[in-house]
Structure formats: structure tokens, C-alpha cells
Amino acid sequence: MTKIETKPIDGQKPGTSGLRKKTPTFRQPGYLENFVQAIFDGTGGAEGKTYVVGGDGRYFNVEATQIILKMAAANGAARVIVGQNGLLSTPAASHLIRLNETDGGIILSASHNPGGPEEDFGIKFNTSNGGPAPETVTDRIFARTKDIGAYHIIDADDVDLATFGERAIGDMTVEVVDPVADYRDLMRSIFDFDAIRTLFADGFTIRFDAMHAVTGPYAKAILENTLGAAPGSVVNGDPSPTFGGGHPDPNPVWAVDLMNTMMGEEAPDFGAASDGDGDRNMIVGRGIYVSPSDSLAVLAANATLVPAYKDGLNGIARSMPTSAAADRVAERLGVAMFETPTGWKFFGNLLDAGKVTICGEESAGTGSDHIREKDGLWAVLFWLNILAVRKMSVQELMNDHWEGYGRNYYTRLDFEGVPVERAEALMQGVRDRLDTLKGCEAGDCVVSNADEFTYTDPVDEGVSRGQGLRIWYKGGARAVLRMSGTGTVGATIRCYLEAFSATVLDDPKRLDPVRHATMELAEFERHIGRTTPDVVT
Ligand code: VG1
Ligand code: CO
Secondary structure (H helix, E strand, O other): EEEEEOOOOOOOOEEEOOEEEEHHHHHHHHHHHHHHHHHHOOOOOOOOEEEEEOOOOOOOOHHHHHHHHHHHHHHOOEEEEEEEEEEOHHHHHHHHHHOOOOOOEEEOOOOOOOOOOOEEEEEEEEOOOOOOOOOHHHHHHHHHHHHOOEEEEOOOOOOOOOOOOEEEEEOEEEEOOOOOOHHHHHHHOOOOOHHHHHHHHHHOOOOEOOOOOOOOHHHHHHHHHHHOOOOOOOOOOOOOOOOHHOOOOOOOOOOOOHHHHHOOOOOOOEEEOOOOOOEEEEEOOOEEEEEEHHHHHHHHHHHHHHHHHOOOOOOEEEEOOOHHHHHHHHHHHHOOOEEEOOOOHHHHHHHOOOOEEEEOOOOOEEEEOOOOOOHHHHHHHHHHHHHHHHHOOOHHHHHHHHHHHHHEEEEEEEEEEHHHHHHHHHHHHHHOOOOOOOOOEEEEEEEEEEEOOEEEEOOOOOOEEOOOOOEOOOOEEEEEEOOOOOOOOOEEEEEEEEEEEEEOOOOOOOHHHHHHHHHHHHHHHHHOOOOOOOOEO
């Protein structure tokens, strides 16, 4: 056992979802080690504890896993459950933490960010409920990174991560498990697999784009081998350390191949994609893209068709920038609706307290109380279960939904790689005028209200400030501005736009006035020199 002297390293503050940096940063001597030791120290030590460890297979995943195992052993952990070859999707890791009642887990992923020697890496700690550590915990971990003096690691050979079963490293047991098996059992316990199998047997076609990321093996095992989707339905299904050189980000921009297929003549009935670590989902029907906010609403509205939710929902939660489409469903169902800051960690308390059953974010994340992470394949299976029962196309289902509830038009504009000072100046410019914006006219819009979102957790009463600037316009449209907490270069400004119509259900220009008004009011041109975003979702 070796104690290695170290010094605090600047900038190890976890963001929206763990610590994300460029891979070379993570590979600097002591960088990963300091953070891992801070996780142990900030959570009362690893002595006698059990953990789950796994990642999305990106470059440095295996090396980092070996380091974590040696550090866990040196810190006195009793047992670590690892996915074969260090692979675990984020939802599968969350499930294993809960199933095995471990003390928590360490997930290696930068999610939708690209991977490779010069790209991004990330690490996240999940607590014993299977969910991302709440801010109180990440604050303690961060505090420890600032006064750390040493870390512990044993001097041992690398552990065989290729073969299933138990082995020892120091005094600790490492158990290498099939990353897919328990997760597949969980999905089988939630959905009507027979109905979905019949759907495929009757000729329903699907294209699932795993984007060279972790969900490939899961999707093949579940969709093709268990449910009978045609072989080859899962594309880009072999996890690659660089995700085939792309961004494993399931949106119309990065999953453009899938979009083109789904909009083409030969489109299958259903298309879906997932991100690097398997917690996000994109849903596309033949000729129709489903916005994540609408997807959440549709799942909630049809939840009782799924065996696990047949008795109804306790409540629904969405992140603040997500559209209010789900709110209309909650209202009709007569269940509670919660609005949280961005990031899955804020749903944990609501799920643990039984206040909500289904949660979602506009960024293609949906999930339920089956685990404590968002879950990409779960969302896909949920859709398939609904389509199998309702016997409609995606287009028909969406039309039916909008006719019943009205439509919350929605889009998100991302301005990436903005110099940090400029992004902060833009945000501060709006923040300084929150009180005076009311009544301001911009283009065809008039501001009816503006504020900065503060969240008070209804369970532990913890307060999170500065969670996004909100501008409402007369007539009900809304804009939200916030800075991304997952990027690794410069700043990304996200501008979220929403407008509701009860009767006009297909107007591609519906958001234009609120877009122009928001660009003008927030002075995008003056602060960052452009009003054209890099990515529109
Ligand atoms: C983004 C999304 C947010 C999501 C987070 C982590 O955060 O907007 O909704 O929870 O990524 O998802 P930000 O701070 O960049 O807006 V994942 O799949 O990257 O773990
Ligand atoms: Co993800």
C-alpha cells in the first residue's frame, strides 16, 4: 500500500453532471487520483464500503478503472462491482448500485461529449440511492480537492476485467459482471415484452443508432435478441473509444444519419438514438422528430399502458427549461408537477420521497423511479410499449396528443465556444435588468415578467440559486438563458424558447418572434457578435 503526497489541483469543481475535462488534463499526474481520493474523503471514507464502477468505454476508461480499483483497495473498500471491460451504461450502473445495495458508484463518462486522447473525459459519483450525488455531497468533494495532501493506491498488477467472476486485489474483492444482464431483467419487469415482441413479429421496423457508444450491446441484447427486432436494426453498435470520431449526442444535428433515414422514402417505423453513456434518448418517427419535452408529455399521458405504471403516476418532474407540455398532462391526470434546476441530481429527492414517478429534461433525458438516472433505452422501450398497445404510428400519436392537449412549440439554441467573460457579460446584462424588463417591447413581443430561477428542494429544503434567467412574454411565450455546466472549452450559452398554441398545431414559424425578441433583449450581437447558434435542437 502506498501513500502518495499530492497537492490540491485547481478547477476540480463538479458541474451539472460530475467533473468533465479534456482527457490530457485527466491524465496529468495526480489529477484523477486527487479527485477519486476527494470522493472517498468527502463521503466519510471508503473503509468497508462497496461500490459499482464502470464507464461508457471512451478513451482512458480502462486505465481510469484500474486506478480507481487500486485506490479503492488502498482506501479499505470491501468490494467493487465492475462491468466487463470497465463498461457500464449510466442507467445500468444506477441499477447495479440499487440492486446490490452498495454505498455508491463511480461512473466514468463525459456523456455526449466526444472521446479520444484530445477530447473529453469525465467522472461522477453516485450515492447509495443510485443517483448522482446531490450538491451537498459534490460541495464536500470539491472542498476536499482544495485541501488534499495525499492519496492512497496499492502497488498491484492490473485486474483482469475481461473475465466474469470474483478476484482479489489487495484485501478487496472485485466482481466483474455482465453489464447488460441485470439491466435487461429490470426492463423486462417494467414493460410488456410480449406486446413489443408481437409488434416486431407483425413487421414493425426500427433503427436504433447507438452512435458507437455504450448502448450498442444493450440495444442488441434487448431489441434484437430478446424482442425480435430484425438483425441489423441496431446500427453503430460497437462501443469505440472515440465514438467513431463523432459526438455521441442524440439530437438532429449529431445523429444526422438517423434523421436522414427517418425523413427518407425507405424510413422504418421508428428511429431512436442514445448518447455516450446511454442515459439520453432521441425519438423519431417516420417523417417526424419528437422533441424531448413532447416525449416526456406523451410518456406521462400514456403511462398506464405500461405494466409497471398501470396504477398511475405519483407525480411528474421536469427541469425548468423543459417545456410545459408535461404540465398539461399532470393537470389533466390530477397529479403533482415539479420544476427543478437542470441536472438529474435534482430529481433524486423527489423520486426517493415517492413524490414523482416520471422525470424528464429537454436535453433528451427521461426516466422514472426504476433507477435514479435518466435512461435512454427505457424511453425507447416505453415508446415501443405504447405503440404496441395503441397501434398507431408516431405521427398519429403526436397528432392525437397535440389535439388533446395543444402544442408547446419548443427549441433550444446553443452558442458554443464563447469566451467566458463575454458569456458572463451577456448573462449579467440580463440579470441587471430583470426588474426593468417588464413592459419592454422587442419586435412583436412585450415582456410580461422576468426573474432568475431559484429552487427550493421540497424534501430537504436545500436552496439552489442562479439556475437560469427567465423572460416571459405577453401571450405566454417564454425564453430561458443559462450557461452549460458540462462543457470543457470556453462557455456555452443555452437559449431555450417556448410558445404554446391550443389550436394551431403545425406552424414552423411559431417561435420566430420570441427568438428575435430574446436575441435583441439579451443583446447577443453586442456581447458575443452573433445571433446564429452552433446547434439548434
Ligand atoms: C446538459 C443538459 C442537462 C443534462 C446534463 C447532463 O447540461 O442540458 O439537461 O442533465 O447535460 O446530461 P448543461 O449544464 O450542459 O446544460 V449527460 O447525458 O451529459 O450526463
Ligand atoms: Co449522458
